[in-house]
Amino acid sequence: MFDYDSISDTCIKCGKCIPVCTIHDVNGDEATSPRGFLELLGAYKKGHLELDKNVKSIFESCFLCTNCVDICPNDLPVDMLIEQARNDIRKKYGLAWYKKLAFFLLRNRKIMDIGAKLGFVFQTCAFKKDDKRSSMFLRNFPLIKYDRLFPSLARKSFLNSHPDVIKNGGKGKVGIFIGCLGNYMYTDVGKSLLEILKVLKIDAYLIKQQKCCGAPSYFTGDFDSVDALAKFNIEYIESFQDDLDAIIIPEATCSAMIKEDYAHFFHDQPEWRERAIAIKPKIHMATEYLAKNTKLQEILKEKKKLDALVTYHDPCHARKMQGVYKEPRDLIGQNYLIKEMSDPNRCCGFGGVTIQIEKFAFAKAAGLPKAAMIKETKADIVSAECSACRMQIGNSMHISDVKTIFKNPVELIAQALKEN
Structure with a gap:
């Protein structure tokens, strides 16, 4: 178990984390800034704060984007402390039935395969398909109460x-x-x-x-x-x-x-x-x-340039956690013109299951600035090596009426390889 007290006390309250915090940018509440989270977590572990439903809601509001960890001069693991606190929340309050169902399916792939097949067959009963985007509006579905763009299930899994x-x-x-x-x-x-x-x-x-x-x-x-x-x-x-x-x-x-x-x-x-x-x-x-272990870049150099403008979004779990941001650009840039958005490192606002289902207003608010940045580039394609970002950005662009399409960099590379 992490030492909440020492980590909380190590925070020097410099405030560098606040301007980059995704949830603080959305609601402006000091309690849901990294500095606020650390104070509350420290008080909770010292027994000075009850884990009531208000505190539960605060700890569940973090997007876990790790922006605070990235900029913190003491590298304080705020995200890991919140994850630990959420485990305590789960132990005290349990999980909603739909989360239990989702996590059960994710632990049992064979059952998930059957469920996905049934979902594909019956999805037209719950969704209205948007042929232009090969996606669907989620409608009359009990887990999500919002009208939103949602990816369709494939006929057969990969x-x-x-x-x-x-x-x-x-x-x-x-x-x-x-x-x-x-x-x-x-x-x-x-x-x-x-x-x-x-x-x-x-x-x-x-x-x-x-x-x-x-x-x-x-x-x-x-x-x-x-x-x-x-x-x-x-x-x-x-x-x-x-x-x-x-x-x-x-x-x-x-x-x-x-x-x-x-x-x-x-x-x-x-x-x-x-x-x-x-x-x-x-x-x-x-x-x-x-990019690092094959001759793919050399092969792509021999292919023609494609008439498509691409902007690249850096997933939080790629750039900040793994240091991967140059490689996809190096590969895509062989055949596509890349135009960077004003802040490619800004969190898209996906935030995880709880944010997407129970706090979707936060996800929506966090996603709209990203959609505006994409629109400003006038790019034909926005790319990111993350399907969670794809789902969130796709919905944000739909809400904002941004016509840019989304492609994983792997898809763009495969397309370039097909060109003479």
Whole structure:
């Protein structure tokens, strides 16, 4: 367990975190600034503050964007303390039935596969499809009360659409950890990654027993689910890591969870912490691996420039947690003109399950400035290596009537490779 007292007391109250805090920018409340969170967390752990529903609401308002950690002169782990507090909240108040259902499905992929198939069949009963954007308005659905743009379920998941191993020439061997959104909704991301590996003649292993990385449960405080999912994935990765050059992940949140958060989560389980740290060198974001370990840039240089203007959004879990921001730009920039938005590092406002379902007004308010930045660039495409950002930014652009389309950088690269 983290020492809340010492961390809270270490805060020098400089206030550098406040201007960059996503939730403080939305509501301007000092209680929901990083400085306020630390004061309340310290008081809570000292027994001076009851974990009532008001305090619960405050601790559930943080977007966990890690902007405060990034700028803090003492590198205080505010996000990790809030995650611990949310576990206490879960123990005291339990989880809403829909969260229990979601996390149960994420822990049981076979049942999730069946649920996704049924969801695809019956989705027209609950959604109104927008053909222009290949997405849907969520309507009359009990979990989310807002009219919003929502991704459609694929007819067949990515992992169930391809063989376990795809031999492309043997110039390398990589495993693909696709992520839940990429597996069930944004399946073109995985398909595009396979097309890239085919050009590179690198064999693809789909490691199909993979389970959810655990990030949705972690950010919500369901540590029991995180414990089960993380231990399964670590053991699974250990079973074949010596046979693969790398495990590549086209999702910033999944990559950060496995590469960084597993070790943090197991801070009080030394054996599992060591095992989590041991697999880190094998885990890479897809663009990071492709830019640093293959000849993809040289191949892309031989392809023609495409007539599309791209702006790039830096996911919080890519740039701040993993230092990945240059690599996707280097790859995309070979064939597309990139125009940076005024603040590519600004959090899009996704914020996790609780923010999206129970505090969507915060997500909406945080997302509108990002949509305005994208509109200002006049870009044809906005790109980010994160499907959670994709969902949030897509909805923010819809609300703001921004016509820019969203593509994962892997999709843009695959498209460029098809050009003569």
